[in-house]
Amino acid sequence: MTGKQLHHRAEGPATAPPLLLGPSLGTSTALWDKVAPELSITHRVVRWDLPGHGSSPADLIAPGATVADLASLVLSLADSLGIDRFSYAGVSLGGAVGLQLAAHHPERIERLAVICSSAHFNGSKPWEERAALVRAEGLGELAANADSRWFTQGFTVPELVEDHRTADPDAYAACCDALAAFDIRDRLPRISAPTLLIAGREDPATPPAHLRDIADAVPGAALTEIPGASHLAPAEQPEAVLTALRGHFDGGAKRGMEVRRQVLGDAHVDRAQARQSPFTARFQDFISRYAWGEIWTDDTLSRRERSLITLTALVAHGHYDELAMHVRAARRNGLTPEEIGAVLLQTAVYCGVPAANSAFAVAQGVLAEEDGVA
Structure with missing residues (x-):
């Protein structure tokens, strides 16, 4: 693993304020295709892929991984790009990484946005079962019903579903291990970065109540609910997500x-x-x-x-x-x-x-x- 980094895509002026964008489990940098180009007008935007997803090496992660391990990979990526302090937005697992960074590495985070995510993901058992299924049978079954988990009825993004299907099963399962072990509720009051929570009003995976709990615990945090959005709000309602993120990150x-x-x-x-x-x-x-x-x-x-x-x-x-x-x-x-x-x-x-x-x-x-x- 020496010398290996998360795959990333950088956009925007090199001198602009840095903004890192994190993905949801099963997706890639394509999750941000309808949002990142606009954000890059005002920021140096860096999107990254989870291990074994998109173009990131699968062996960056191992069984029993934690969200803290993923956060360390993000910090290593930022260091390699010469980025010390940055703003961050992430979806689902990517949002959990943002919470981890803000809680444990506050000196690195300027502003934080957490989208369709949670401070805990409904206990360890569902994720342990999913990890076991993927290790035994691969991702075919999960990819086949991704639309129902990710989007409102009748909506899809074929490229993201294909990302799900072609992700590395072992790396995907290790990400499930990370979600199973994640619970940062006791650390939320320590987060000092200005924080925005964005909930998809029709999200069954991380419903608005999960984001509301974070907003109530993080000092000064704000919550925005987006109608007509399920779990992958940046793909389904990009304009609404973009408006919220601009308002949060473009204070200057x-x-x-x-x-x-x-x-x-x-x-x-x-x-x-x-x-x-x-x-x-x-x-x-x-x-x-x-x-x-x-x-x-x-x-x-x-x-x-x-x-x-x-x-x-x-x-x-x-x-x-x-x-x-x-x-x-x-x-x-x-x-x-x-x-x-x-x-x-x-x-x-x-x-x-x-x-x-x-x-x-x-x-x-x-x-x-x-x-x-x-």
């Missing part, structure tokens, strides 16, 4: 958008959003998350002071279109026309008279429009 972008609107005004931000395309979406998110969600929200400087600095920088670099926008922002941040004029006069000394001349022309037009200052 959300706060940044609020500040961006406060400083630049709704009309400007609405125009920018209307012009957004798939080509520019990541750049727009970068602006909201980093410039507005981290820099402009830092209270070391006031917004007035940030406007003074921004006006000077824009004049220095000749960004006059942006200057017009930030003259308006400066007025919202409390600068008077006289103060704006004083800033531009200062730029004449340090940035050059021609630059200041152009800046005064831009600012005069904006102030005449905004304040009636000629």
Whole structure:
């Protein structure tokens, strides 16, 4: 096993906040096909396969395995990718891995989402029986009725059912051993990462009550129930899952958008959003998350002071279109026309008279429009 790692698929900018996505028993990274690409706009998304599932080596796990063993494999994968602290979302067994990580390795987990999972999986006996069946007869019978366990009536994802059928029986059985032994209820109050629970309202395997119990035990946790979803909610109701995950993981972008609107005004931000395309979406998110969600929200400087600095920088670099926008922002941040004029006069000394001349022309037009200052 030396040197072997869980198979993974990475998407999104290498510099974005890392987000690891864990699968359910019997599935692969394909479980996240309808969700991960959208999450990768704002995050460095890393999906991983369970041992013996998808493309992960089967001998990464052995009989008598525990969820802690799987969590160690995930940490080893993160280490190999140079990822120290990360957010995490997981489904079913993948969700149990997330709970294990958050409870026992809190220094590694930024934010946590647990989907269609549980702090215990109805005792050991059903999983011991399933493990024995798979070791004796393989996965054919279980794969044949996967739809009824995973989805609402009439819905299926053939690729996921095929993943179930082709998983390694011994590795699958070892994962069943891990589920049989898992019970983390006594550790839930120690979880400190902001936690979101997502339940499929029609999930027979881990019904909403299981997620509600976790939400009640984890300090500050939130619970979302998704109608029309059974056990594999990211595959059956991807838009609803995506909306919930975005709200949970994109706190910086959300706060940044609020500040961006406060400083630049709704009309400007609405125009920018209307012009957004798939080509520019990541750049727009970068602006909201980093410039507005981290820099402009830092209270070391006031917004007035940030406007003074921004006006000077824009004049220095000749960004006059942006200057017009930030003259308006400066007025919202409390600068008077006289103060704006004083800033531009200062730029004449340090940035050059021609630059200041152009800046005064831009600012005069904006102030005449905004304040009636000629």
